[in-house]
Amino acid sequence: MVWKSIVALFIAVLGAVASYAETPDTSYHRPVAVETLSYVDVHYYHRGSPIYVKLTRPWEGLGCYLFNGQILQGRVELATPRGKGQKVSQLAISFPNAPCVKNKSTINLVMGAVEWDTGVTSAPHAQYPVVNYGMSQTGSVKTIQGSFNMSGILLMALSQRAKNQIPLKPGDVLGIDGVTLAIGKGPERSSVLKSTTRDVHLEKESLLLLVPESVAFPKGQEPEEAGLLERPSIADSAEPGSPAYLDIPLKSPNLPPPVEFQPCEPPACAVDLPSGEGATQGAPSRSIGIRELGYAPRPQQQLEDLNDEVALAWLGSKQLLVAFNPHALIERDRQPSTGAAVRRIHAVLLDPETSKVLSSADWFLPDAGEFMWQLSGGRALVHVANELRVYSEGMQIERQIPLDGPLEFVRLSPNGELIAIAILRETHSPEQHANLRESLGLEPPENVEIRVLDKDFKTVAQATTSSKLMPPALLNEGQVQLLAKPNKQYRLTLAQSTGDTTTIARFPSACIPEVSSFAPDLLLVGTCEISSGVHEYRVLRADGKIVLRGRTDPQTMSQSAQGNGKYFAVKTLHSTQVMVHGSVFHGSDLDYEEVRVFQSGDGRRLMSVRLQAPPTSHGAYALSPDGTQLAVIAEAKVNLFAVPVR
Structure with missing residues (x-):
């Protein structure tokens, strides 16, 4: 049976799926990878302005769990454009009180590195490159955190980073010329982006690495940048020159030179x-x-x-x-019991x-x-x-x-x-949803639960990903x-x-x-x-x-x-x-x-x-x-x- 052979595709998927029911890991393994949801610059943002970022993969550590696609709110602490008497443009951002899932605690995060579009990316508004996470099984249904591969369907969590790429280092600002990053040097322990040649800005979907404040400032000390992005449990034993954190991609191998479509050759075309x-x-x-x-x-x-x-x-x-x-009015007594209808x-x-x-x-x-x-x-x-x-x-x-x-x-x-069905899952409170919509100028991304049915309409796979994922093109x-x-x-x-x-x-x-x-x-x-x-x-x-x-x-x-x-x-x-x-x-x-x-x-x-x-x-x-x-x-x-x- 074809499905039995396809199940083998999951064996190579690495990592464990974080579960809400389990106690989150209390150790620190890696930074929080997020991407900005809107353009941010020093002209239109001021001190106190909120900015919003979204996790590109699940994160667990220090007794806190953050889910893939979760929206975090940051705050602009300083926004200074260049001008007369002001040679340096500065943008300082903090991320206080990020809400942990399940245990209702919060965690303060500090920006440790920034990257913008240096590798192969998916086309805007198109399907995204694959990012594999872990897998669990309930009965006969495979559940994947972030992605799954069932009969060639790769439904991916939002990530525009290609695989097999080099890691970011603490303080790196890649893809934005003339900008440096001072970790935790701004007001409220914010990290400061600086430039003497341009007004600082962050493009939409810029990648940020956020580090827990307790890791960046151990016992109130200044941050030791050399170890911020490392895995403490393996940093001491890592081979010389090998990066301790390998999960944040930046650059990919060059692809072969692009070629046109195959020629249209009659009689087959x-x-x-x-x-x-x-x-x-x-x-x-x-x-x-x-x-x-x-x-x-x-x-x-x-x-x-x-x-x-x-x-x-x-x-x-x-x-x-x-x-x-x-286009007729919908009579109230003909409304379905399931709720108000938008149209008939x-x-x-x-x-x-x-x-x-x-x-x-x-x-x-x-x-x-x-x-x-x-x-x-x-x-x-x-x-x-x-x-x-x-x-x-x-x-x-x-x-x-x-x-x-x-x-x-x-x-x-x-x-x-195969039939792929996607259901929207609201991940924000009504107040946060309204704030996000006003700030972004559009509906904020939500979680989407995707079920895959076979020809007999039986569920053969399911996954949770981002609403920013465009509907897949299936062959x-x-x-x-x-x-x-x-x-x-x-x-x-x-x-x-x-x-x-x-x-x-x-x-x-x-x-x-x-x-x-x-x-x-x-x-x-x-x-x-x-x-x-x-x-x-x-x-x-x-x-x-x-x-x-x-x-x-x-x-x-x-x-x-x-x-x-x-x-x-x-x-x-x-x-x-x-x-x-x-x-x-x-x-x-x-x-x-x-x-x-x-x-x-x-x-x-x-x-x-x-x-x-x-x-x-x-x-x-x-x-x-x-x-x-x-x-x-x-x-x-x-x-x-x-x-x-x-």
Whole structure:
């Protein structure tokens, strides 16, 4: 059985999992590794200003336990910019009263070293490099503190540091030119960053090493910097020249020179040329109006991004499940018992051949996120209230999966063998959450509990990590990671179920690449040409070979893909004008949507359809399980097209 062989992947994972139930270790082993959550400088911060940092791994020592992802609050004790009569810029920061988990004690910490981005990092807003911690087992479920590797899925705690790197030394300030660090020399035993050439600042996600005050100032003495970052239990016996603390990475070995994607070589690959007006298919074989079912498009609504208000899925090969937000008021007496609903989704099951309504339902959702996913076998996974439901033909509920918290994301492998479900866990008090949100200007990171289900919806693995972890891109062989290097170079890697990691592609991009997976086992990779900034896209296999490549025009606003066993569809949304990413727009700014269907084997285009007045949603299109029909929502209709299958 495949799962038995996969369990062996855990054997190499080192370290013990810290348990809340156990008494924390009273000795000192290593400093606390944290990263800053926002930009900090001497112009906008002043004495008394709070700053927030987040642990990048669990920490235990001196009778205190701090969990991975825990938010700590520091305080600015001194902030001095350079200017007339002031030749030295200074930024002093203290970390008093860090709350220990479980025993309600606190610990004072002192900043001992600083580092900013000197190694290989993950791309911003992408999956993060692996950081392995310990493992425990409860019954048949493996629990990993910080990360796990199950069938190639590497769900990692937040860390942008590559492995096998040299350690920081006390007082080091790496990656920030012209800045020095005086440990514990500032007010309230704060550590002081100084510069005579620039105004001191810390970038967001700078790595800080914090040392317990009792270690930095033994019995009230001044800090002995030589031993601050050592493990006292092994420092005396360590070999000359060997670092006593090896867990904080900085620099990684140089990677091979970056190379472009593999060439697109016919007949295994096709170039997706612009279709033009004449190359698109004409009228649909059937259109089913849904305005009379309650569908109410809002073209004048102001948006900052595409939403998830409309979804479409096939139940079997002869039934279409259409779901949308009717934008009607939610009556109080119809609120679910699980709590207040943010929106109501009206679901309608249609017979495409007769246009008849076979069934309908109202779903109440506590969030505004994605709520429906196509499953293999002509089924759909739907988020309703506090559970996930599996619907089959006839809108029959095949299975219900309870959720004990807010749903963060759902991701599926293309073959449906694995489903990753993430639940948000609030780690702050309401007051601290509000303070963090005000200080950071966005929602603060929280803990996320991730469960991995097999095709029978049994939990096979679970882990806790950070909400800053972006949803993983899964292939049937494992998880894809996007890693960034300097000079806009990127690398796609695949962590396989065998435990091996292979490189899919190395490439440059002027923008942050976008990566998603879809059936049968393909990746859609969007990049930007370095010289011109033109958006390019490629469909890759797990071995890096290209199935399809093409370019989009400047008015392309969004691109997505989905597929089945033999075919896949790519949807592109076009706006009436060039849109700046992140800018506000209206539904009326969308000009048309184009959906193209291709053969998975060689990327050959089978058809292309172009429709006006598309919805402002990510999905709203679906290929039938046998690939013979394409359904697309536009102009307040479900439009059906026959796919010329070869």
